[in-house]
Amino acid sequence: MAAAQQLGGRRVWVRHQIELLQRISRQREEDKYTDFTLKSKGKEFRVHRNVLAACSPYFDTLFQTNMMEQQSGMATLNFTSAEVMEELLAYMYSGSLRIQEDMVEELLKTADHLLMAEVKELCIQYLLEQLDVSNCLAMKALAQVYKADHLLKAANETIRKNVHAVIKREETLDIPLQSVQELLADDLLQVAKEEELFGYLVSWTKRDLPERKDHFPSLFSNIRLTDIPKRYLEEYVKTEQLVTESEECQKYIAKQTSTSEEESSGQLNARSGKMEEVVMVTGGVSRSPGNEEGTTEMLCYLPRKDTWCQLCPLNYAVTFNAIAALNGKVYVAGGRLWPENRVTSFVSCYSVVENSWTRVRNMSAKRANFALVPCNGCLYAIGGKSERIFLGGSIGEVPVTTVERYYEANHTWSYIPSMTKVCSDVEAVATSDHIYLTFGKDQNGTNIAGNGHLPYYNVKTNVWSKVSATCPISMSRGADDENQIMVSFLRDNKIHFLGLVDGDSTTDGFYQYYDIAADQWTAVTIDWPVFSPGVILPQNISLYTPVHNGNIFICCTLDNDNIGVNSEKTYYRGHMLTLKDKFLDLERTYTTTGVSSVRPAPTSSGCHLDIPQKHLRAFAKDVTMSMPLL
Template sequence: MSLSSSVYNELCLRKQLCDAVIKVDNAEFHVHKVILCNCSIYFRALFNRWSSPDNRLYEISSVSAAVMKLVIGFAYTNFVPVTHKNVQELFVTADRFNVMGIIEACSDFLEEQLTPHNCIGIWRFTDSYYYPEIKNKAFRFLLNHFEEVATTSEEFLLLSAQELCKIIESDQLIVKKEKTVFEAILRWVSGSTEERREHISLLLSKVRLALMPPEYIMKSVDDYEVIKSSEECQTLLYRATMLDIRTKDLSSSNVCCPLARPRLPAAVLFAIGGQSRTDGIEAYDVCANCWVKLTDNELTPRAYHGTAFLNGSVYCVGGFDNVEQLNTVQRLDLDTHTWQEVAPMHSIRCHVSITVLDGYIYAVGGHDGDNWLLTAERYKPRTNQWALIASMNTQRGDACCTTLHGKIYICGGFNGRECLSTAECYTPETNQWTMIACMGNRRGGIGVVTYAGYVFAAYNPDTDTWSDMPSMVQRRSNFGIAVIDDRLFVVGGFNGLSTTAGVESYNIGADHWSYVPDMKISCSALSCCVVYGLTNIAEYAAPRPSLEVSEVEGDKVI
């Protein structure tokens, strides 16, 4: 509170120099007109246009004395205590009086309280008031947590058919499997009266039915009476089984059908830089199963660098720009699409290993143009500073590191004489590196990532042992590696003869590798990271065809 605000508040509490009285029920509040006018255009109109200048008493109805006291207190102190008990009435009153500061405080409180069990209620509540920011945040939360909302929230069963349509037709609805949406509709229909059955065909037309296994679709016709009794529903399901799109991407004409339109992904895999790549970034859209070229001439050409995603930004660290080894760092703000050069590292680091832990970016080892390094440092974005940490036990570059259970693991690499099978881990609390069990093979240009509780290439930290896993389909070094959609992806690299655009993924449940669509450009010495939690994820995903709402006509889906 400023000094002037403190003085005005003291005068108000002592009822000194007040020129108006606000009466609510039996309570009277002595106030200064100019203070309330500064807080709200409602009070400005009340004092100047809706009453005579000499009027002193103003009776206000349809608001409690307790909430009016909070509104007046905010006018004097610019602070309001928001609680579970008062937030709804306070929001409604602030909206009525157009007190934007209180609306913002209530919105911030509601955002912090969002859960899968109350997000629908908050979304519906804010639908009655024009403050789109909190309404949009509640809706995005609902879309991002739909699986839990649909299966556990009592509010879900209270949705209207129109509200449910708006949710399930959104490209931004996040579900691992489309049958989650299908089963949510059936839960909603079965949870109420007969009239909801009338909406089943409309709701099913919003589901990406062709993304569901055909055998599951056909079984559903027999298992659910509400579907069996509807000719329109059966037509939709039959049409979906005829669309063979499960191995196709957005280039397929079938995907232009509303029943097959892929939803937007929750996360996107970035492949950045590398040899043979001069214009920046490619992004893999896991839902559309295709790569998108994100041309960006502001990115310094880099190979043998590292990348990290942190706080909505991608950092490109160190590497080689085809002329010299680098200690520079560039940050891409994914919200604004702008690049900025941030603080450089203490050391030049080409062939560097990068990872993120507890809000820090760690840069480990590498080559400075003369020597292979055992030093390491970490970057704190809030202060834009790098600080040295303990050095490793072994010089290594062309290695790879990852985090697991609060520790950093670095494996393999090259020390200037030979490729390494050694590995070590770093504990931030003790600032100490510790040697762990050696890998079964020497590996330079290795890719290492945390996946399903293991350090993959593949190491079990609980037993300090390495174990074999199925070999990749294609041999490669200096490739990108990341985990997305519960699968491990390896991207590009050098296959012993040339660079490759090839990509493959590993599913630990199936225990095998499978091909993924190639990148658009062959390259090695690239770096990968996964970006997520973006409100503008559509700007980095594959373009979705612009479609009209689907309709059912006879035996056709338009």
């Protein structure tokens, strides 16, 4: 009692639990007081009944019954390996568990059989940490077998968000029928192109045609035909042999494409998770007759519908900012605040789910005219112009060499190695682990990548280097007597450049690309499509976006007097061109923002991503005004 009073009446254990486990573990090693034997795949383990019963309800029940194992003092566990049993016994006697990739599934299976809930939960947590696109289907199957709700939910979310990548994996062609049925029937799949699911279904069926052919019609009924472009439906779906040979498929097509009210009522609606391909545009100067002002609007271009809409605006006006998409969110960083024209380090994040902006951690440096590039799960702010206070107190802008990286998980910016030269007006493209600068001006206004020796940063080695090969056509921007870069983009592991040749003809253009793997440049001469007689759009590029779903979108801003409209008005108009996959031709669309108060402008910035249609329907405000072009 005196000792308890000295300790304030508290109960203390010192190291009793740890020491007790250590002593019991040594007793097992020395085979002292052991009273039971476990056998697994030919190996015997001498153990204590009370330890087994305390750690596993399975053994606790076994020792309370008059079963053969209880009488013989021995149990054979044929459902697990000796290695896994050794790990579980180590956990029972020490509280320490070693989980490895090559044994986690069997460990989970055994823990489930022995009703060891804590071990099962540890295995599930390990699997959650390993979950990615490459194993999400297998993880889902495990979660369903062992009723792991958290793992099942996470696996489903991974499949839904990455279905495009999942169905392109070779092993997905070998998943069982039930898994294919669940995949195609999932209403929350964030699929941008329904025809990709049809293509996958055909490939899965033909993988083992004799066994799978009879299942094709029922699986085909999960394809939302009303979401498939008419041309694809006519040329590929209706002509597919698996479809033409099935009366059930023919009836399904007729029902889904029927225009009659009675028939169309049975159609499957668009998936709730269906993704809409969009181009996000924000910031810049909005120009109208006799007036220019900074804009806070967030514009959204929908290529499939060739329309513009407006989402939640920023809470500050900014120009010469940068924008990038990362993990389904949109980040706007830096730029010059309007009307102060002061360079800022602000960073704001747009949630497509809530249609709202949140200020996140500022960049370490103030930047304008810089590149914001997503790569390997992070954002990189590269170069640009920053503010500097000169002698006498005047404030000016100077190009910089600094580069910083943003970690989304903890919202922090940190500097990484700087470039070897100052660089502003930066443009860049990224592979999985490299960032290539495709344009940038040094202190003399010269393009640092003009001769094709593109500077690039290796995110794994943390080192800057330069491409060694020289491009056939030197590139610049801003002078009439040089080859003018219009856009640069990454596709098929090649960096492509489009532009005008020498400025001596408004219809002559160049196309050249750098093959990263081969370290080689190739050039091709092409003709640009004209907007109207004598007018060519590439001279008036405002912004463009990286390749997405096979397309690149280019926003060209033209004054009215350039297109034959009332010359007293000088509204900017956002004409979008689409560079289709595997084609050099630009397909011009006819949508403009008309005389709306919202206009893409030469100082805007844009990025490309997919947004669930349900969010666009809930938040988007239509600002489209189409007009015939002369």
